[in-house]
Amino acid sequence: MSKLNEIERKVTKFGNSLGITMTDALKQLGLEAGDTVRIDVHQSDGEIVIKKVNKVDLPTGISTDFLDTLSHVMEKYDETLKGLKDR
Structure with missing residues (x-):
């Protein structure tokens, strides 16, 4: 702590x-x-x-739009994703 x-x-x-x-x-x-x-x-x-x-340099072929979308999905489905992790 x-x-x-x-x-x-x-x-x-x-x-x-x-x-x-x-x-x-x-x-x-x-x-x-x-x-x-x-x-x-x-x-x-x-x-x-x-x-x-x-700051993270994006790998070739990965756009900032993709990361923005991924971040949005992870926030929206946070509890679901945590539940899947614990299975």
Whole structure:
């Protein structure tokens, strides 16, 4: 189980934008300038989740459309696929 680190920051104005600094937290995830992250906003509970995106080069002949479709199917049939795995 990973350790939960709570860090408190104030929202600050950066030009015309609002933001927070969180260098220590990003370093703990191994993130550096130029890395890509995915941000999930959960309005119902006021939670923002930031996840590191691991870039993968697609094999020749595999399109991004195929992966998008595959991802959609896996999300839609997640419980069914889990059930098949346990058979």
